[in-house]
Amino acid sequence: MSALTDLSLAQMKAGLAAKQFSAVELAQAHLDAMAANRHLNAYIVETPELALRQAKAVDDGSRTGPLAGIPLGIKDLFAVEGVQTTAGSNILKGFVPRYESSVTANLLRDGAVFLGKLNMDEFAMGSSNETSAYGRVISPWKAKGSDAELVPGGSSGGSAAAVSARLCAGATGTDTGGSIRQPAAFVGIAGIKPTYGRASRWGTIAFASSLDQAGPMARTVTDCALMLTSMCGFDPKDSTSLDIAVPDWAAGLTGSMKGKRVGIPAEYRLDGMDAEIAALWDQGIAWLKAEGAEIVSVSLPHTKYALPTYYIVAPAEASSNLARYDGVRYGNRVTPKGGNVHDMYAATRAAGFGKEVKRRIMIGTYVLSAGFYDAYYTQAQKVRALIARDFAQAFEQCDVLLTPTAPSPAFAFGAKADPLAMYLNDVFTVPASLAGLPAMSVPAGLSASGLPLGLQIIGRPLDEMGVLDAGLAIERAAGFTARP
């Protein structure tokens, strides 16, 4: 049965339609693989009973839809009714939502089968999965000649590891500053963050609301397109949800780059850039050129300010969003002996949040506090406007941008103990997040050490089609078949 887990999502769809195997067989093959790979710690909760019940309903014809019978993993940031949802945090340990997030409701409407909840950095704050309260996720990949365990990236590290290790056909991820794209690059899979507003945020635990976007992670660009169409759509329950039609991206995919202009942002060629990353980028440029694209040099002058802008805006929004964890309505409560309600708040939050989350809440509290608001927060919002304007001007000269996804391949646990060193890993992904643009990572090659490297494509607002087409062109040219 193990061969079933090696199929792409599109192949599973075809195989189910042709009755080559049943949805129950497909779900069971994945459940078996999950049981055999628990050392990766990719799933916080496995839901075999739910999965088999859903699969059975597909087999008997009572559940249908474009994703009928497709076994998916769900990042633990999405509320799934009746299944523990923790955002990777102790403060939500045991929280069982009585409602369904809009994104997972869309996937259920389309017939998907849920295998379980995927591990992640606590409240999506991290780039290595080391901040999860449920233990780190281990990448299924190892460097050549080394037995050292590597990070799967983050924050959607459980999603990345599970898709790469064939523990699900595809997974939901969320991306605030690169949390879909960076882990996808680290484990050799594809992942796309749509334009801000495409996917509803309702029922997805909030980190930084002006940046948070859900998106799919899967082994092929086509698989991502299939999931993306299902996940997106207007939702009146999210005030920033876009009320526009969702294209059938998989049907529209051509991979053609003829007549397309591909922008190469000069500022992304950092001083001291890893030679392998630079070479891969050049290779990507050559591939798209060979496919008929015109290569254009563009400038995004405020790129170097994107990370510091992000590390004001995101913690500020997080400090506000995470104020809700007060030990009153849900989550865990700690009451010091004889303590009043204020002592309860402070003790609950001290015990419930991990170090990185506390650090970000405190940074956010500080930059929003009286006397510092304008110097930090307002200034960051203004620089954010300039970063968005840079992109708008670049897109007057090109249709998509091509960049590396991350400045290095996956690193070892503990390699970035300094918070700033960890933050810098998102240098290529954060700018597009600040501008709300669609962006994806596609596996494009291996490092000399045998680890996956990804290329990033950034598109105009709402041009997921252009992003996916360029992604498919890279995927075809790269012919990436390596697996852990």
Added chain:
Amino acid sequence: MSVDSQTVRKIARLARIAVTDDEVPGLVEQLNGILGWVEQLGEVDTKGVEPMASVMPGSLRWRADEVTDGGIQDKVLANAPDAASGFFAVPKVIE
């Protein structure tokens, strides 16, 4: 601008996070590291630039003023650490 231990305690109080004396020096160092780094934004000329609160163009949508939810007290209270008589319960609040 840099923070000292008194400021860190004040931020922690505002954020409703209890910190121990042992934690303060480390937090002072980490917060100063991050704040020192983000301060480079001060060098960007932003005269005449409107702060960007959202990438969405235009203003937020209004919805009809209709009751669309409610009557689910059991569901709302289901995850409460403490509930009594149909309410959330907290330690006594007497000033």
